[in-house]
Amino acid sequence: MSQAVLDALKARFGDAILETHSDFGDDTAVVAPEKWKEIGEFLRKDLEFDLPVDLCGVDYLGRLPRMEVVMHLYSIARRHRIRIKARVGDADMNQAELDSLTSIWPGMNWLEREVYDMSGVVFRGHPDLRRLLMYPEFEGHPLRKDYPANKTQPLVPYRTEEEAGITLEKQPPFGPDEGMSFPRQVWQRPEEN
Amino acid sequence: MGDLSAPTRTVALDGNEAGFATTKFEALLNWARKYSLFQYPFVTACCGMEFMSVASPRFDVARFGAEAPRFSPRQADLLWVVGTISQRQAPVLRRIHSQMADPKWVLAFGTCASSGGFYDNYTTVPGIDKIIPCDVYIPGCPPRPEAVLDGLLLLQDKIARGDRTPRILKPREDPLTLVQLGHKKKDPS
Numbered sequence: 495m496s497q498a499v500l501d502a503l504k505a506r507f508g509d510a511i512l513e514t515h516s517d518f519g520d521d522t523a524v525v526a527p528e529k530w531k532e533i534g535e536f537l538r539k540d541l542e543f544d545l546p547v548d549l550c551g552v553d554y555l556g557r558l559p560r561m562e563v564v565m566h567l568y569s570i571a572r573r574h575r576i577r578i579k580a581r582v583g584d585a586d587m588n589q590a591e592l593d594s595l596t597s598i599w600p601g602m603n604w605l606e607r608e609v610y611d612m613s614g615v616v617f618r619g620h621p622d623l624r625r626l627l628m629y630p631e632f633e634g635h636p637l638r639k640d641y642p643a644n645k646t647q648p649l650v651p652y653r654t655e656e657e658a659g660i661t662l663e664k665q666p667p668f669g670p671d672e673g674m675s676f677p678r679q680v681w682q683r684p685e686e687n
Numbered sequence: 688m689g690d691l692s693a694p695t696r697t698v699a700l701d702g703n704e705a706g707f708a709t710t711k712f713e714a715l716l717n718w719a720r721k722y723s724l725f726q727y728p729f730v731t732a733c734c735g736m737e738f739m740s741v742a743s744p745r746f747d748v749a750r751f752g753a754e755a756p757r758f759s760p761r762q763a764d765l766l767w768v769v770g771t772i773s774q775r776q777a778p779v780l781r782r783i784h785s786q787m788a789d790p791k792w793v794l795a796f797g798t799c800a801s802s803g804g805f806y807d808n809y810t811t812v813p814g815i816d817k818i819i820p821c822d823v824y825i826p827g828c829p830p831r832p833e834a835v836l837d838g839l840l841l842l843q844d845k846i847a848r849g850d851r852t853p854r855i856l857k858p859r860e861d862p863l864t865l866v867q868l869g870h871k872k873k874d875p876s
Contacts, residue, residue: 629775636809646809650777652817659852662817 496521496574499541506536522577530580531593538598543567543576546595549605551613555639559583561590563615587614587638594620612637713849720764720790721846722752727763729783732770734797737829746832751839760786765842768821771799772812784819792842793821796835798828 500514500521510529515522525533537543547566554560559581568575583590594617595602606617607626614635617623625632632647655662730738741748748754757763760783772780784793795815798804801824803813815821822845825838 641809643808646774648774648777648812648817650781650818653819658816658820660816662814 496576499537499574499576502541503533503536507533520577521575522579524579524581527580527582527592531595531598533578534595534598537567537576537578541569541574542571543569545570546599546601546605547575549602549609551609551615551637553613553637553639558585559590560585560587561613561615563592563609563613565595582615590614591616591618593618594623596620611635614638714847717847717849721843724751724753724765724792724842725755725757725763726753726765726767727758727760727783727787728756728767728769729780730767730769731772731776732797732799734770734799734829737832737835738767738769738796741832741835746836748836748839751836751843753839760784761788763787764791766791766793766819767796768793768800768815769796771804771806772815773810774812775810777812777818780815781818792823792846793819794838794842795821795824796838797830798826800824801826804828 497516500511500516500523503523503525504511504514507525507529510526510533512524512526514524545568547568549563549565552562552564554562561581561583563580563582565578566575567578580592582592590613592615594606596606596617597619603620603622604626606620607622607624609615610617610620610623611625611627612635624630628636629649631649634641634645653662728738740746742754742756753765760766764787766784766787768780784791793815795801799806799811800815801821803811807813812818823838823842825835827834830838
């Protein structure tokens with residue numbers, strides 16, 4: 495559907511388009527993070543992508559760069575859509591930064607805040623980069639693969655069992671594994687060679 | 688009035704035209720309380736749909752005297768926690784609960800309010816009893832309105848007993864089990 499968009503991107507930006515593919519009707523371009531905003535402006539102005547559908551971060555722990563920021567765009571005017579990816583961040587998520595696209599699509603404001611909240615990607619030039627879903631006291635970024643799956647950060651201290659007068663732990667037959675035959679999967683940082 | 692904490696007994700005597708009844712003050716008070724539960728609906732999630740069903744005429748929670756919603760916790764007796772409580776919302780829930788005047792009761796509506804359900808992760812409080820005392824837990828995702836009414840009746844039983852323990856300890860007696868155990872004779876018909 496949008497092979498023409500990929501061709502236009504490649505013709506305009508050349509080496510900044512790191513790879514492209516078209517699987518199952520979805521056309522995707524992986525772009526260089528430095529060109530993120532420039533490509534956004536080109537898509538908005540020249541190719542009329544007027545609707546930012548979604549923005550999200552995908553953590554590939556063990557791969558470098560580690561975090562993949564995925565943007566879905568749709569053009570209501572021309573009825574084509576494209577998926578743009580940029581890979582940022584080293585193993586400790588340093589340099590996980592991208593330019594903010596809020597000046598191009600105002601709707602990107604909350605989407606970028608969500609990605610910052612969940613994955614910890616910093617968007618340079620964002621007017622109000624705060625957490626969107628989690629509370630300000632929350633530490634860390636929960637959708638990173640190295641965030642412990644069972645770690646909670648309660649705002650209200652839980653009642654003790656003496657206070658409650660009842661057992662608050664899980665009762666048999668339910669244990670920490672909830673009766674599953676396999677334990678909770680814990681991600682380990684892969685050993686670096 | 689005698690001993691208020693002793694088990695109460697209510698006797699109704701038939702007079703000529705107007706009967707009269709003897710009872711204890713506390714039993715009368717509990718009877719009045721259990722049929723005038725002003726509710727505060729703390730509705731956060733999909734269980735709210737079933738809550739609306741319970742409140743609407745088809746299942747009609749008004750039959751049990753618990754239909755009047757009060758959107759100020761200071762006027763409410765019964766806190767319905769309907770749906771998932773996220774960690775971010777927990778301070779609000781605890782504050783609402785502490786604003787309610789005694790005597791007050793709490794009803795956990797559905798699996799998420801009771802135990803967190805399948806949200807076993809960083810977002811969700813694993814059961815409202817971790818932060819506030821809870822009287823009745825209604826299981827189901829979401830529970831059927833019949834289950835909710837059963838939970839409400841359990842709460843009314845508890846209020847009538849004057850029981851202030853943190854949760855229902857004695858399950859409702861299942862007539863079939865009683866028959867099987869020989870505690871109750873089968874109906875001759």
